[in-house]
Amino acid sequence: MGTVQDNDFELINRFLSGEEVAFNLIVKKYQKKIYWHARQMMGNHLDADEVTQEVLIVIYNKLKNFNFNSSLYTWIYKIVTTRSLNQIRRKQIKRFFSIDDNEEVELQDKHDIIEEMDVKEKLEKVKKILEKIPPKQRQIFIMRNFEDLSYEEISEITGKSIGGLKANYFHALKKVLELTNENK
Amino acid sequence: MKTNKEKILKYISGQLTNEEQIIFEEELKKTDQLKTDYDNIKLQLDDLSTRKEFETNEIYFANLLPRVYQRIDKKKKFWKFGGIYYLTPTASAVVVLLLFLLNTKTNYDTGYKDLANEVVNNLSDQEVSDKYLTELEIDPTDYVLNQNKDELNVQIPSDLELNNDSYTRLIGNPLANEYSTLRNLSENDLETVYEKLNSTTSQKVQK
Numbered sequence: 001m002g003t004v005q006d007n008d009f010e011l012i013n014r015f016l017s018g019e020e021v022a023f024n025l026i027v028k029k030y031q032k033k034i035y036w037h038a039r040q041m042m043g044n045h046l047d048a049d050e051v052t053q054e055v056l057i058v059i060y061n062k063l064k065n066f067n068f069n070s071s072l073y074t075w076i077y078k079i080v081t082t083r084s085l086n087q088i089r090r091k092q093i094k095r096f097f098s099i100d101d102n103e104e105v106e107l108q109d110k111h112d113i114i115e116e117m118d119v120k121e122k123l124e125k126v127k128k129i130l131e132k133i134p135p136k137q138r139q140i141f142i143m144r145n146f147e148d149l150s151y152e153e154i155s156e157i158t159g160k161s162i163g164g165l166k167a168n169y170f171h172a173l174k175k176v177l178e179l180t181n182e183n184k
Numbered sequence: 185m186k187t188n189k190e191k192i193l194k195y196i197s198g199q200l201t202n203e204e205q206i207i208f209e210e211e212l213k214k215t216d217q218l219k220t221d222y223d224n225i226k227l228q229l230d231d232l233s234t235r236k237e238f239e240t241n242e243i244y245f246a247n248l249l250p251r252v253y254q255r256i257d258k259k260k261k262f263w264k265f266g267g268i269y270y271l272t273p274t275a276s277a278v279v280v281l282l283l284f285l286l287n288t289k290t291n292y293d294t295g296y297k298d299l300a301n302e303v304v305n306n307l308s309d310q311e312v313s314d315k316y317l318t319e320l321e322i323d324p325t326d327y328v329l330n331q332n333k334d335e336l337n338v339q340i341p342s343d344l345e346l347n348n349d350s351y352t353r354l355i356g357n358p359l360a361n362e363y364s365t366l367r368n369l370s371e372n373d374l375e376t377v378y379e380k381l382n383s384t385t386s387q388k389v390q391k
Binding site for chain 2: 024027028031032035049052053056057060113114115116123125126129145146151166167169170174176177181
């Protein structure tokens with residue numbers, strides 16, 4: 001972890017001293033992690049793509065304010081989680097006012113970057129379950145189950161207490177299992 | 185199964201204390217049913233999370249950075265050249281709208297807020313409708329039906345104090361829409377209503 005952090009700090013310093021290529025390297029390193037967190041949170045490619053781009057733009061603009069107290073990974077994760085939750089809220093508001101979402105579903109199918117059918121089916125299955133649990137529980141479920149993050153790391157990212165996170169994860173697990181059994 | 189499930193989920197989510205955790209692990213070794221339930225739950229969860237990153241079309245990730253740079257450049261250009269063309273008319277529109285709103289508000293604001301507070305908190309909708317509004321120059325029903333369709337239920341000022349279930353009454357009862365006419369009353373009518381409401385409210389309080 002130390003070396004990873006040193007490398008990241010070096011990349012940030014290079015970027016701050018005007019080397020744009022350092023930003024490219026940061027993007028190359030973290031883009032998939034950003035995308036997959038957003039993808040699991042949002043459940044579809046188009047929204048995940050929007051979140052990923054937004055996050056990268058924020059990183060580009062705010063990197064000058066990076067204070068070197070946390071790792072770059074944690075800092076980026078904070079941005080991704082916040083942006084994903086915001087995008088979910090935006091979608092919920094949009095859905096509340098819209099009558100028909102069919103067009104959007106078709107559009108998302110067309111643009112997906114997953115080509116294998118079995119992977120698509122699996123993601124669809126996960127999506128159907130995750131979209132039925134509250135965003136904050138979804139968030140912790142993803143961080144624990146898909147990203148193997150420790151409670152300490154999640155606490156640093158979300159700013160929540162470890163006890164609260166455990167309780168949230170417990171409820172998320174309970175709901176996920178109920179929904180899995182319902183869908184069988 | 186239900187008791188086992190709770191226990192297993194508490195164990196997986198790390199909610200057990202160290203002592204409870206040791207007891208649970210011992211029990212897991214000894215009790216077949218608990219072991220079966222635990223394995224089932226693990227299997228279900230693993231089935232959802234076996235692979236973290238799936239294989240994807242790499243062209244997407246190869247194009248991501250240029251697309252991001254395009255958006256960054258666009259934003260930079262906007263603030264450098266285009267912003268002023270978009271922001272000036274928008275800012276002017278906002279100023280005009282604010283002036284209009286402030287101006288409109290002052291026409292009825294003085295007596296209206298007190299009157300509305302009295303009405304909302306002390307009198308029933310029916311009472312107001314029957315006793316006060318019908319005697320006035322404007323027929324509230326006509327007004328609601330013909331001129332105020334889009335404004336139904338939205339005439340409650342944000343600084344109005346709602347002490348009881350008045351808000352529900354306002355939203356739920358169609359008669360409540362008639363309050364919207366209050367803002368359109370003439371000064372004389374407003375004065376009349378206000379006087380009447382004052383005396384009725386104090387009579388009610390005395391009783």
